[in-house]
Amino acid sequence: MLRPPFARLYREYIPRRGYYISGAMDGQGTGSAVESKKAEGYFPPPLNIVDGKPVVEKVGLLAGVLRFLGEPFRSAWHHRDLIVAILRRELRERFKGSAAGWVWAVMAPLLSLITYTVAFGGSAKLPNNSASASPVDYALFIFGGLVAFNFFSEMAYRAPSLLHEYSHYIKQTMFPAEMLAIISTLRATTYAAIALVLMLACQLVLGGALHWTALLIPLWFLVFLMFLVGITWFLSALGAFTRDTSYLMMTIAPLLMFATPVFFSQESLSPTMNKVMYLNILTGFIEIVRDLVVFGQLPGLFVTLWTVFLSLVTFWFGYWFFCNRRDGIADVI
Amino acid sequence: MSSEGEVIIRAKHLAKSYQLYDNRHQWLKQTLLGSFKTYYKAFWALKDISFEVRRGESLGILGRNGCGKSTLLQILCGITRPTKGDLWVNGRVAPILALGATFDLEATGEENVLIGGAVLGLKREEILSKLSSIADFAGIGDFMDQPIKLYSTGMRMRLAFAICAHVDADILIVDEALSVGDEAFQRKCFDWIDAFRANGTLLFVSHSPTEVIRLCRQAIWIDNGRIREAGRPVDVARSYERATAVEADNMDRFSAT
Numbered sequence: 001m002l003r004p005p006f007a008r009l010y011r012e013y014i015p016r017r018g019y020y021i022s023g024a025m026d027g028q029g030t031g032s033a034v035e036s037k038k039a040e041g042y043f044p045p046p047l048n049i050v051d052g053k054p055v056v057e058k059v060g061l062l063a064g065v066l067r068f069l070g071e072p073f074r075s076a077w078h079h080r081d082l083i084v085a086i087l088r089r090e091l092r093e094r095f096k097g098s099a100a101g102w103v104w105a106v107m108a109p110l111l112s113l114i115t116y117t118v119a120f121g122g123s124a125k126l127p128n129n130s131a132s133a134s135p136v137d138y139a140l141f142i143f144g145g146l147v148a149f150n151f152f153s154e155m156a157y158r159a160p161s162l163l164h165e166y167s168h169y170i171k172q173t174m175f176p177a178e179m180l181a182i183i184s185t186l187r188a189t190t191y192a193a194i195a196l197v198l199m200l201a202c203q204l205v206l207g208g209a210l211h212w213t214a215l216l217i218p219l220w221f222l223v224f225l226m227f228l229v230g231i232t233w234f235l236s237a238l239g240a241f242t243r244d245t246s247y248l249m250m251t252i253a254p255l256l257m258f259a260t261p262v263f264f265s266q267e268s269l270s271p272t273m274n275k276v277m278y279l280n281i282l283t284g285f286i287e288i289v290r291d292l293v294v295f296g297q298l299p300g301l302f303v304t305l306w307t308v309f310l311s312l313v314t315f316w317f318g319y320w321f322f323c324n325r326r327d328g329i330a331d332v333i
Numbered sequence: 334m335s336s337e338g339e340v341i342i343r344a345k346h347l348a349k350s351y352q353l354y355d356n357r358h359q360w361l362k363q364t365l366l367g368s369f370k371t372y373y374k375a376f377w378a379l380k381d382i383s384f385e386v387r388r389g390e391s392l393g394i395l396g397r398n399g400c401g402k403s404t405l406l407q408i409l410c411g412i413t414r415p416t417k418g419d420l421w422v423n424g425r426v427a428p429i430l431a432l433g434a435t436f437d438l439e440a441t442g443e444e445n446v447l448i449g450g451a452v453l454g455l456k457r458e459e460i461l462s463k464l465s466s467i468a469d470f471a472g473i474g475d476f477m478d479q480p481i482k483l484y485s486t487g488m489r490m491r492l493a494f495a496i497c498a499h500v501d502a503d504i505l506i507v508d509e510a511l512s513v514g515d516e517a518f519q520r521k522c523f524d525w526i527d528a529f530r531a532n533g534t535l536l537f538v539s540h541s542p543t544e545v546i547r548l549c550r551q552a553i554w555i556d557n558g559r560i561r562e563a564g565r566p567v568d569v570a571r572s573y574e575r576a577t578a579v580e581a582d583n584m585d586r587f588s589a590t
Contacts, residue, residue, distance in 0.1 A: 327413070
């Protein structure tokens with residue numbers, strides 16, 4: 001009997017019934033998996049809603065406050081793999097399609113650093129009565145302010161549209177939307193960190209040595225991070241409900257630069273204005289990073305405490321604000 | 334429903350309303366003055382839904398467009414909250430809702446698997462160890478390294494189903510999206526679902542009564558935000574088919590009050 005030449009091939013390509021099933025469920029048949037997952041404490045807590053409101057275990061006032069304070073950290077730890085997965089993707093995406101890729105992330109701050117050194121290097125004097133008078137110091141002084149301000153403004157611009165960017169996740173899956181603020185702030189941190197490393201390298205090469213206080217920079221980052229995450233929670237929750245938030249930030253952020261001592265030192269202002277400047281939390285951050293990197297001295301106690309206090313308040317207020325509105329977010333976005 | 338097995342999903346009098354505004358000014362007024370006066374129209378997508386599903390059960394959900402099926406599924410997944418009513422869902426839910434719609438178009442298939450798995454609550458090592466198995470199941474070969482935007486609809490759906498098939502879910506929610514796949518892949522999916530049903534809980538949503546009869550042991554028919562009929566799939570499907578053949582396709586149900 002004459003058989004078509006492809007008959008044998010065709011038969012080989014018919015998917016074998018059951019083959020994929022055993023592949024997919026290999027070693028984790030649902031029955032035993034349920035038990036083992038339960039044993040590992042791996043099971044998600046049951047979704048329990050009574051009369052439209054999730055049931056929360058009742059605890060005392062103090063325990064309730066403590067639980068609330070620990071909640072953002074617990075939740076971030078619980079979703080750490082998700083944070084890493086999305087962060088990796090976001091970082092990879094940033095310079096996708098460009099041939100130079102990450103070179104751009106280094107080039108931009110490097111160029112501005114060079115520009116400041118050339119432009120201000122010889123001429124300007126440090127407003128601070130610091131002993132060091134190296135020509136690069138003023139450039140570093142300004143650059144330090146810019147790094148902090150850009151760190152803030154990147155979040156201020158992005159936060160209002162953050163949830164819209166991820167609306168497909170928020171509407172279709174059980175996506176922990178509160179993690180987006182952390183992810184996007186971590187992303188911004190990468191660029192701020194590149195700029196800061198450049199700044200330190202520049203100081204090492206041109207100034208000859210680093211101050212030991214530069215070791216405290218990670219702490220500065222940590223506090224700044226908490227502030228930015230808090231403000232991102234607040235702005236993104238607001239931005240989910242109305243697009244006006246993003247126009248508002250686009251209007252305010254550039255103006256805020258002049259209310260922030262980026263190009264000058266607040267110590268050159270009158271004593272009253274000097275105090276008023278501290279209402280802007282960025283003043284504290286900029287002063288601290290300058291103290292640590294450029295002047296090599298410990299920041300003042302008052303400034304440090306005030307900045308840390310404002311950051312912590314912003315962090316938990318932002319979290320509270322976000323969680324309070326998160327139920328509505330999936331419906332309006 | 335059968336008495337053995339613990340209750341996995343219990344819904345009691347679920348209702349969900351959306352606020353519809355004529356324009357943004359109304360919304361602003363509602364936000365600022367909402368406690369004095371109402372400026373929106375309420376649209377009740379779900380009015381009164383009660384049912385119970387036990388472990389190992391399978392429930393088919395029938396209904397026409399806009400009857401509230403998707404809202405119900407969103408509530409069961411925990412994406413939105415019901416406005417009223419009680420809900421108890423115990424276990425990991427894998428929704429194959431609007432398959433592939435959650436993909437990030439710019440990211441590669443592999444990145445999407447990592448993100449999708451993490452969203453469903455898997456640990457990174459677990460996903461990485463299952464990566465080849467997922468790629469096998471989806472059968473999209475070298476496209477795993479390409480951005481999703483280059484995928485065809487069928488390929489996206491294959492990948493989405495492959496992810497859901499690998500998350501060790503307790504509750505699988507299958508939307509009508511399955512109909513996108515070709516014959517062979519559909520058969521593969523249904524075979525997998527058959528195996529899953531042995532221990533897992535299945536919610537199957539479809540316009541097609543035949544599939545519901547084939548896959549489910551219980552069925553409910555949602556009409557206009559309420560359960561119109563519940564019982565054996567054969568009976569529910571029969572009255573559903575009869576009703577759709579007779580009733581006109583009137584759009585009253587889309588109107589807000």
